[in-house]
Amino acid sequence: MTRSPHPAARRVLLPLVGVACVLGAWEATLALYRLPAIVLPTPWSVATALADLITTRAFWHDVGVSLYEFAVGYAIGVVLGVAIGILMGERRHFRMAATPVIESLRFIVPFAWIPLTILWFGTSYTGKILLVAYAVFFVMVVSTARAVAQVEPTLSRVGTMLGMGSWRLAFTVHLRAAAPTLASAARAAAAIGWIAVVAAEYIGASAGLGLMITNAAASLATPVVIAGMFVIGVVGAGVSAAIGTLSRKWLDYR
Amino acid sequence: MASIDNGIASTVDISATASPRLSPRVRAWLLGLAGTAVAIAVWSLLSHWLAHGGGVINRLPGPIAVVRELVQYATSDLASDLLASLRVFAIGWLVGAASAALVGLALGRASLLGGIFLPIVEAIRPVSSIAWVPLSIVWFGFGLTSKVFLVGLAVFLVVIVYAVDGSHRVPADLERTATMLGMNEWQRFASLVLPGTLAEVLIGSRVALTAGWGTVIVAELVAANSGLGAHLIAVEQSYNVSAVMATMICFAAAGFAMNAAFTFMEQRLMPWRHDRARQER
Amino acid sequence: MTPSAASSIDERASAIDRAKQEVARNTREGELLVDRVFHRYSTFGRQTEVLRDVSFRIAPGQVACVVGPSGCGKSTLLGLAAGLLRPTAGTILWDGAPVVIGRNRHLGMAFQQPGLFPWMSVRKNVAIGLRTRGYPRRDARRIADEFLHTVGLSDFKDAYPSQLSGGMAQRVGIARALALRPRLLLLDEPFAAVDAFTRLKLQQEFKALLALTRPTVLFVTHDVAEAIALGDVIVVMTQRPATVQRIIPVAREERHRASAAYARKLAETLECLGVTSDMGDEH
Numbered sequence: 001m002t003r004s005p006h007p008a009a010r011r012v013l014l015p016l017v018g019v020a021c022v023l024g025a026w027e028a029t030l031a032l033y034r035l036p037a038i039v040l041p042t043p044w045s046v047a048t049a050l051a052d053l054i055t056t057r058a059f060w061h062d063v064g065v066s067l068y069e070f071a072v073g074y075a076i077g078v079v080l081g082v083a084i085g086i087l088m089g090e091r092r093h094f095r096m097a098a099t100p101v102i103e104s105l106r107f108i109v110p111f112a113w114i115p116l117t118i119l120w121f122g123t124s125y126t127g128k129i130l131l132v133a134y135a136v137f138f139v140m141v142v143s144t145a146r147a148v149a150q151v152e153p154t155l156s157r158v159g160t161m162l163g164m165g166s167w168r169l170a171f172t173v174h175l176r177a178a179a180p181t182l183a184s185a186a187r188a189a190a191a192i193g194w195i196a197v198v199a200a201e202y203i204g205a206s207a208g209l210g211l212m213i214t215n216a217a218a219s220l221a222t223p224v225v226i227a228g229m230f231v232i233g234v235v236g237a238g239v240s241a242a243i244g245t246l247s248r249k250w251l252d253y254r
Numbered sequence: 255m256a257s258i259d260n261g262i263a264s265t266v267d268i269s270a271t272a273s274p275r276l277s278p279r280v281r282a283w284l285l286g287l288a289g290t291a292v293a294i295a296v297w298s299l300l301s302h303w304l305a306h307g308g309g310v311i312n313r314l315p316g317p318i319a320v321v322r323e324l325v326q327y328a329t330s331d332l333a334s335d336l337l338a339s340l341r342v343f344a345i346g347w348l349v350g351a352a353s354a355a356l357v358g359l360a361l362g363r364a365s366l367l368g369g370i371f372l373p374i375v376e377a378i379r380p381v382s383s384i385a386w387v388p389l390s391i392v393w394f395g396f397g398l399t400s401k402v403f404l405v406g407l408a409v410f411l412v413v414i415v416y417a418v419d420g421s422h423r424v425p426a427d428l429e430r431t432a433t434m435l436g437m438n439e440w441q442r443f444a445s446l447v448l449p450g451t452l453a454e455v456l457i458g459s460r461v462a463l464t465a466g467w468g469t470v471i472v473a474e475l476v477a478a479n480s481g482l483g484a485h486l487i488a489v490e491q492s493y494n495v496s497a498v499m500a501t502m503i504c505f506a507a508a509g510f511a512m513n514a515a516f517t518f519m520e521q522r523l524m525p526w527r528h529d530r531a532r533q534e535r
Numbered sequence: 536m537t538p539s540a541a542s543s544i545d546e547r548a549s550a551i552d553r554a555k556q557e558v559a560r561n562t563r564e565g566e567l568l569v570d571r572v573f574h575r576y577s578t579f580g581r582q583t584e585v586l587r588d589v590s591f592r593i594a595p596g597q598v599a600c601v602v603g604p605s606g607c608g609k610s611t612l613l614g615l616a617a618g619l620l621r622p623t624a625g626t627i628l629w630d631g632a633p634v635v636i637g638r639n640r641h642l643g644m645a646f647q648q649p650g651l652f653p654w655m656s657v658r659k660n661v662a663i664g665l666r667t668r669g670y671p672r673r674d675a676r677r678i679a680d681e682f683l684h685t686v687g688l689s690d691f692k693d694a695y696p697s698q699l700s701g702g703m704a705q706r707v708g709i710a711r712a713l714a715l716r717p718r719l720l721l722l723d724e725p726f727a728a729v730d731a732f733t734r735l736k737l738q739q740e741f742k743a744l745l746a747l748t749r750p751t752v753l754f755v756t757h758d759v760a761e762a763i764a765l766g767d768v769i770v771v772m773t774q775r776p777a778t779v780q781r782i783i784p785v786a787r788e789e790r791h792r793a794s795a796a797y798a799r800k801l802a803e804t805l806e807c808l809g810v811t812s813d814m815g816d817e818h
Contacts, residue, residue, distance in 0.1 A: 015373035107510045
């Protein structure tokens with residue numbers, strides 16, 4: 001592999017070439033196959049659809065609803081997940097007792113719970129919140145348990161030597177040492193939680209981003225559908241980036 | 255330092271330094287059983303308590319009702335539904351993994367192509383394939399193609415990272431050995447790059463099992479004409495909560511079985527990868 | 536008083552009585568007595584005997600260096616003395632009473648890995664032990680600063696462990712242990728992980744530090760020269776399952792590295808460990 005003389009320029013230019021290729025292929029497909037706009041709209045129509053959405057209040061209401069459901073569920077899931085994870089990491093017997101239950105429930109993918117939440121909670125917010133909490137909980141509990149149990153043993157011995165009792169040790173040393181791992185788990189959990197909200201709204205909702213997209217698909221407004229997918233991606237990326245920055249500021253010591 | 259580590263490992267449970275009454279494995283089993291029993295007991299209690307006007311969740315069938323439904327389902331439609339879902343999954347998974355292997359190999363080795371297209375792949379990756387469901391329905395309708403596309407996309411997005419990684423990661427000492435032996439470009443590719451990439455693709459394909467199987471159910475929930483997901487929607491719409499729970503359990507059991515089978519095969523085929531594969535869980 | 540507190544006091548009382556009966560000696564304050572200690576641990580169902588019938592006594596203010604082949608259980612012995620482990624059989628007495636499992640306020644310990652908390656600054660690392668023992672923040676910081684000054688790291692008060700070299704981190708670890716003003720100091724090969732030159736410097740500094748507080752010291756090392764340099768007494772252990780082979784006293788004149796007495800002491804200790812002192816040509 002020969003080395004390019006301008007690596008920085010490469011890193012910026014090439015992806016732009018890539019985007020250009022994609023757009024080019026898009027337009028070419030349109031020209032070649034003469035597909036109806038319902039199936040493959042022009043890039044421009046997608047852009048205008050996106051611009052229209054951004055200027056509509058209903059859109060922001062939908063985004064707000066989805067974000068609210070996500071945020072509340074995420075908070076619940078993280079708190080419960082970390083708490084139980086710490087318990088599992090610290091108390092060996094509890095971990096041995098709880099592991100089969102948690103491992104088997106983990107195999108029931110969050111999406112499989114969607115019909116049940118609809119049966120129980122209808123299209124209300126509570127159902128989606130609980131779904132997100134469930135999905136996030138399982139990611140966090142497993143990571144926390146593992147991270148807490150794998151803290152460098154010397155640190156534990158130091159803590160005991162300095163006079164820390166087992167719970168003070170758990171919070172001031174183990175949890176703090178495991179924090180960077182928990183931060184990356186929190187980001188993964190956010191991704192899963194966000195997609196769980198959207199999926200739930202695809203299937204049964206009264207408001208939200210997913211519902212908006214499903215409605216657009218039903219009325220064959222494909223540019224809106226694609227614009228909506230773009231929004232899903234952007235919001236997801238935004239949440240992930242926010243968690244990443246916060247955790248790097250507060251938790252990372254490496 | 256080994257001794258203090260081993261000793262300290264049992265500090266929390268001091269009795270380990272005395273002669274243990276039960277071997278740790280037996281203890282783990284018993285505690286696990288106890289934990290499961292407690293969970294089932296809580297479930298039964300909740301279902302009793304909620305059955306008599308417990309608010310929002312006014313229908314929580316107990317474990318026995320669910321098991322009854324499970325048996326009934328198993329002796330009727332389970333096999334055909336499961337097969338339908340597995341068919342969707344298998345095709346999608348194979349297509350997704352194979353295309354990810356090819357694309358990943360190409361993008362990984364040809365640095366120009368990689369520079370152009372990998373950033374785009376990286377940008378799309380976080381957007382789960384589930385976001386594509388409405389679009390897929392517009393494009394492919396409610397049939398098999400649509401579901402295979404979604405599953406394939408989900409698997410592709412997971413495996414591509416492993417494929418690109420694998421094509422890059424030829425250990426330096428193997429490279430040097432190849433040079434010493436005087437291999438040409440093609441031989442290097444065939445003996446070093448290809449096996450390495452394939453090994454990584456296999457590991458990634460196993461990780462993608464859960465993502466793919468989960469996508470199957472979402473696809474079938476939306477395009478509900480066959481498979482476990484369709485059955486799930488059907489019983490949901492007839493308010494048969496115990497059947498809903500029974501179907502969920504079937505789905506989870508199938509996922510677990512596939513994961514176990516795949517891990518077993520992976521250990522047999524690539525024993526030297528065993529430890530790394532364990533970490534990827 | 537809760538029932539459990541009452542019963543643990545009872546237990547402690549009867550343990551003390553038993554110890555006093557078994558040991559017909561005058562136990563004194565500041566003395567560490569290891570009495571017929573056996574220790575086994577089990578991993579994956581297999582039992583390994585690590586210590587077999589280990590007995591020795593460290594007088595108050597004395598420095599005892601434990602040497603022996605690697606893996607012989609020296610570190611386990613330290614863990615037992617620190618109350619991090621409970622011996623399978625036998626007792627360890629400090630101040631005449633058996634060592635309590637768990638937190639022990641009388642001791643300070645330095646480990647082979649410095650074990651600094653990476654998320655805390657150097658000063659906070661040294662202060663945290665004092666905070667745990669109830670010192671108010673300002674006092675803890677002041678004492679931490681003092682001890683950091685003693686080990687020569689005042690300029691690095693606000694640095695983080697990742698910015699320190701191995702030797703510096705070890706110094707902080709020792710400062711942290713000493714800041715607790717322990718009456719019993721336990722050290723697990725603290726200078727093993729640094730290069731030879733740093734090690735010699737640290738040994739020198741350490742001796743100076745000991746002169747300040749005169750704690751009773753149990754120092755585990757694999758380096759015989761280090762043991763002679765630092766110890767009042769050398770406890771030579773056998774291979775696993777380890778027992779005490781010899782207890783060799785070290786006199787002041789034997790510490791001078793250029794003296795014949797030193798050479799003799801070195802040879803004597805090495806011989807105990809089964810190492811010949813004559814490295815003459817073999818061809």
